[in-house]
Amino acid sequence: MTLPNLVNVSTAARLSRPLAWVLTSLMAVSCADEVAVTSAVAVDAKTGSTDIAVGAAVDGASATAMPTFVGQAHSAEPYVEIAGLWNAEAQRVQVVVWIGGFTDLLGIAAHLTYDADKLELVAQQMLDPTQESASTGFLWRGLVKDLAPGRLVTGIARFRAISHPYAYPDGTDLARAQWLSLEFVVKSTGKSTIGFDVPTRLARKATGEPIAAQWLTAEVDVPATFVIGGAP
């Protein structure tokens, strides 16, 4: 059988640096939904808020122009949010995709898109929304891989730890949880959007029924004065 072009970069090879810190630093924004909404709506990125959910330089009020990350907060449930920040120390845009407000979610998937001329993906990792394991009877399996420049296929689904004809798929309720983390370095200046390609957005219940969700985007703005490739 002839096989089409395989993207020959394994997920493991992509993990150029440990991502554990991303979890802890971004965990700070996993506050109540209301707070997230308020902050995101109220704060203009240019004001330099310290709320990293909507983007700001974390290395203080430097005079140097830094890239900014502006996410959108959800106004409906269920939702998929792209949160992130510019980490000046690491010189990277660090992103976590959050999902929330889901009932009986079996799996969720989409093609994540970004401007490959402006951003270069340097790390990616699936996260476990519920920290389940074989001992709780369920586990999440996820995948993330480049399909083309600026297009990443990703998805997670909840599986039973055992395979049996009468052990039916079962979804879970998720108030707010992490799906995916990504790191980009900037390649050029200007604004670009990180989002999900509309026809590929999909969430399903364990019955197979599709779940309509609010899929949000985020904007990365690299100022003209920013020095590309600056050392961390």
Add this chain to the structure above:
Amino acid sequence: MNQHLPTLLLMCAAVTAQWLDATAVCAASPRKLFADTVPLPTDPDTPWHAKIQAQRAEASHQHAHRHDPGSGVADPVSGVADPVSGVADPVSGVADPLAWYSANFAGLGKPKWEIIHQDITVDLKVAASELKTEIDVKIRAHQPVDSLSLLTTGVSALKVTQLDGSPLKVTATNLSGYTQFTIDLAKPLTPEVDWVFHLSSTAKLACNPQGIGLYPCGLGPTYQWVTFHRYYLTASAVHSPFTSTLHVIADANKVAVAPGEPVGNEKLADGRKVWHFNQIERTDNAGFAIADYVAALGKLPGDKPLRVYTTAKYASYAKNIVGLAEKVIASFSKDFVPFAWPGLSIMQLENNFGGGYAPLSGIFMYRDVFGATPDTGYWSAAVELTAHEIGHQWWGNLVEPATSGDVALSESLAEFSSCLYTETALDSRAQIIRDHLSYLYQVPASEDMAVGAQGVYSSPSYVEIVYHKGAAVFDMLRNELGTDQLLATLKQYATTYNRDYATLDDLRYEALQVTGKDLNWYWDQWFEKKGHIKADVAGRLVDKDGVITVRLRVNQQVGKPFRFTLPVTIDFADGKSKTELVEINPKGDTAVIVDIAVQAVPIRVRLDIQRRVLRKFATGTPGDFNLSGFVDGADLVEMALRYGRAMRIKGKNGQEYFFTDLSWNELYDLNPDNRIDMDDVGALEQWVGTVAEEF
């Protein structure tokens, strides 16, 4: 076509019972099967009851055509007058093409001689495991004959005389459980003048299961019966169905039951009773049973009687089977032709009987069916078996298969009829899906035979091939003809061949007459050849100047690819869905590419979601389950929906069985081992990011 096999044609296998456990478990689960098996409307474009009434009226005016099998035999319609023809229907007084007097059984040509009638008295000696039989046999020759060869089940004592007791010259041989005897007549029989001889025999009953597992007789304390252990005579060289009167002797506290019309009982001098039955139809399938039976009565179309006989212990449940049988018969009378017999008796036997047996106007089934109630998980199994056996009142009795290669006309059609009934009545395709999977996963290549093969009995997978695959093959005809046209064909076939023999090819010819479609290729592919569809399926989305097309490639890497009609279901983000029937006609090529225009980018494309095609599919772009052209996260979500669904279990005999909740879809078995588990998820992860090759 004159071979006279022991008639196993109407049996329902013990396998049926074996399946019951799984069915019960399945139906007991309160949970609906997942989206793929939620029933969709049947044939959305041709609602299948819409035009059937009109077609029925039309067909009954056209029934004059009869397919001559090409043997040079005179047209049976205008053949020699049957002594009983010309008599009006005793019930309605109106001449009816399906009425009892139209019997001729001339489809195999006129034999040299026939058994016209048997008057049979049976006396079951339980303690001695013996059956004593006395028969007056009426023979009619159509040519001068000086010897008659007949067959009965193996007897230990046999006496054949003239009616007045004077001896006849008889030579008997025993062959594999049967006794064949030849009467040499001093002077040839005069054509068209009936001659009666008397037979008296004693048979040692050996009630071990034969063939596919049904008990031929039973001598238990509760039920005593004789079914396949023949007590009546058949002609050994030809089919010769006969009318009969049966007299069953039983202890005074017991009741005897049998097919045909019960016409009372009387006390014998020794205190026992003799029960009388009248079989006015010609048939060579029969049986009787004795127990403390009580009858629950029902009504069939035309006010014909339905009698359900259970032991007293089951009497309070019998109304369920009465109600069920009434519904099934009403349904088949509407779908096919009206129920042909004067009435029907349904009789309970011991559980070890194993399944069901359906001679003309009588049905025997194992005990527990009669205890099923509509609110239990066992009910669907009871409905499936009852509907199958009732189906035989049309398929196998009204129209008999001409040869052993035509057994599909009995078993496959009875099973298909049952599936057709349960699909509507139980709102589920579970039965036909189980039949598909049974054939696909239980028949080793070494045991596979064509459904229409002569001697298909000889395959150890006979049941899976003829009952299960055969039913699927008739069900698939709905894809080709539409359900209403298939029913119109069956109606025409039942009319043309009522009380006659037919071949599979006769049915094909009827389909041509009714639908104008030549199904030669279908018959050739599905009845004359073994196997099933095996194909790789790949999809991709083509966007040409804003016109979006779902392009599918069906690739059959086999010597002779199958032609079939594939239901393709396309789901959209707005929740809408469309199903199209797509013709896959390889014309000798392995790959077929089809385009389906769509208004928007679909969220998934699914093939044959109701299992209307006898197939095993695999992904042509490995892991691209939703046929999007990419292996991505959506495919992982699809896999999560299909996770589990089947497993292999080892039986006591060490053999592995395939066990599923029926929502099994082999497409997701990426790492093929008849289970969908973490190995398959792992295999999918290897393919993530793959883009379908151009086609």
